[in-house]
Amino acid sequence: MDAIDLILTNINYIGALALFLIGLRIVVLHSNLIKRIMGINIMGTGVFLFFVAIGNVENGTVPIVGNDTNPVFINPLPSVFILTGIVVVVSITVYSLSLVIRIYENYHTIDQKELSKMISEENNEH
Amino acid sequence: MNDIIIKNITRIVIPFAQVYGIFIILNGHISPGGGFAGGAIIGTSLILYTLVFGREKGEKKFSHKMSEIAESGGIMLFISIGILGMITGGYFLTNIEAGFPTGELGSLLSGGFIPLLMIGIGIKVASTMISLFNLLIDEEK
Amino acid sequence: MKKYMVDGLLIILFILFVIGIFDMPTEASLNAPAYNEVVLHYVNQGAGETNASNLIAGILADYRGFDTLGETIVLFVSVVAVGSVLRTSKHDHEVNENE
Numbered sequence: 001m002d003a004i005d006l007i008l009t010n011i012n013y014i015g016a017l018a019l020f021l022i023g024l025r026i027v028v029l030h031s032n033l034i035k036r037i038m039g040i041n042i043m044g045t046g047v048f049l050f051f052v053a054i055g056n057v058e059n060g061t062v063p064i065v066g067n068d069t070n071p072v073f074i075n076p077l078p079s080v081f082i083l084t085g086i087v088v089v090v091s092i093t094v095y096s097l098s099l100v101i102r103i104y105e106n107y108h109t110i111d112q113k114e115l116s117k118m119i120s121e122e123n124n125e126h
Numbered sequence: 127m128n129d130i131i132i133k134n135i136t137r138i139v140i141p142f143a144q145v146y147g148i149f150i151i152l153n154g155h156i157s158p159g160g161g162f163a164g165g166a167i168i169g170t171s172l173i174l175y176t177l178v179f180g181r182e183k184g185e186k187k188f189s190h191k192m193s194e195i196a197e198s199g200g201i202m203l204f205i206s207i208g209i210l211g212m213i214t215g216g217y218f219l220t221n222i223e224a225g226f227p228t229g230e231l232g233s234l235l236s237g238g239f240i241p242l243l244m245i246g247i248g249i250k251v252a253s254t255m256i257s258l259f260n261l262l263i264d265e266e267k
Numbered sequence: 268m269k270k271y272m273v274d275g276l277l278i279i280l281f282i283l284f285v286i287g288i289f290d291m292p293t294e295a296s297l298n299a300p301a302y303n304e305v306v307l308h309y310v311n312q313g314a315g316e317t318n319a320s321n322l323i324a325g326i327l328a329d330y331r332g333f334d335t336l337g338e339t340i341v342l343f344v345s346v347v348a349v350g351s352v353l354r355t356s357k358h359d360h361e362v363n364e365n366e
Contacts, residue, residue: 006289013288021277028273056295057302062158063322065231065314073310075302076322083162083327084338091345094258098349101262155319160327197346201339208336219332221317228318237319240328247339254342261346261353 012053019046031112033100037093044089048082055079127178136178143171147248154244155237161244165251172256181263190260193253200250207239207246 007014023046026039055075063073104110107118127133144167151164176184211220221238222228229236292300309326317325327335 009295010288010291010293013291013293014285017281017284017288021281025273025277029270054293054299054301057297057299058295063310064157065320065322072297073322075299075306076309076326077306078301079323080326080331084334087162087338087342091341094262094345095348095352098262098352102352155321155324157321158323160321160324197343201336201343204336204339208332219329219336221329231314231318232320237317237325238329240317240319240324243328243332243335244324247335250339250342254346257346258349261349264353 012056013050016046016050016053019043019049022046033103033110033112034097036112037096037100040096041089041093044085048085051085052078052082132178136174140171140175143174144168147171147252151244151248152234152241155240156232156234161247162251164244165248166255168248169252169255172252173259176256176259184260188256193257193260196249196253197257200246200253203246203249204243207242 020043023039023041023043026042027036030036030039055078057072057074060072060074063076100110103115107115109115109118147164147167149164150159150167151161154160154164172184172188175187208219211224212218214220214224216223221240226238227235228238235241309322309330313322313325313330314320317329319325319329
């Protein structure tokens, strides 16, 4: 069938999209701050998979020059960009986790609904 | 942790993991891998040591001062290789025209300055991972 | 109740995005729009100019070495940022008293 053929050719992109939407569901539905940060990390992983899947070439090999004569290489450029992107996502995750530690020391809860109640009560007192 | 099985298995596994990490860093220009993956493996082995044996013993093996030197030393190695390229009359970070030795394709000593850059990146990534872990699990008494 | 509404909206979004993916030029061949003349230069002359077998390491460290320098600076700044949030001045005062 034509539809199943189309799905099987683009299976990498559909998997990356599924990872992105799973991460989005985690951020929207849970109210625990640490679960939301992990959801943002999963969304980032989905975007990386989408970007790397652009460089695929059918029957292509790893881009390492050996003793073969004229092989067909896959596109090396998206992988190079994603190496830098992974480091940025890791440092953003670590920074937001350290902010959650300071929030807990100050308010003694990491639930988002109780936090907004406490902060609006503080603002009403002033 | 006071479990005797975990302590003995960790003592056996950590040297093998570090040798594997150094192998991946040094063969960055021949096989897949490079500085970032090898540095992450060495950093993970140091985190494992701190997790199993406690904070004080981890502080003795890899102290705060050594991680300060490693963090700054990684970037200084990078910049000094770049300035070496500028001194011998090219632009910042030239490879073969600045006189770095080239070998034959596929041997360990090929590629100009690429192994040196991979070593600098690997040291920096390992030191970043252990510094971030020590900062996150520090408790105020 | 809210869970089922969110699930339904996400499934509709998934179907819309998949219909959009079927319109993208995603053929995995050498005529893909992402395989342009820059990549052809890197693949054909990369091993000769950089003298490295691994093309990805050659691109990272030789052709685009400045981006790698910027990335190590990002790693350094992340350690400084986490240190500024988590080490209060009271902790450093205690450490200086004990030394």
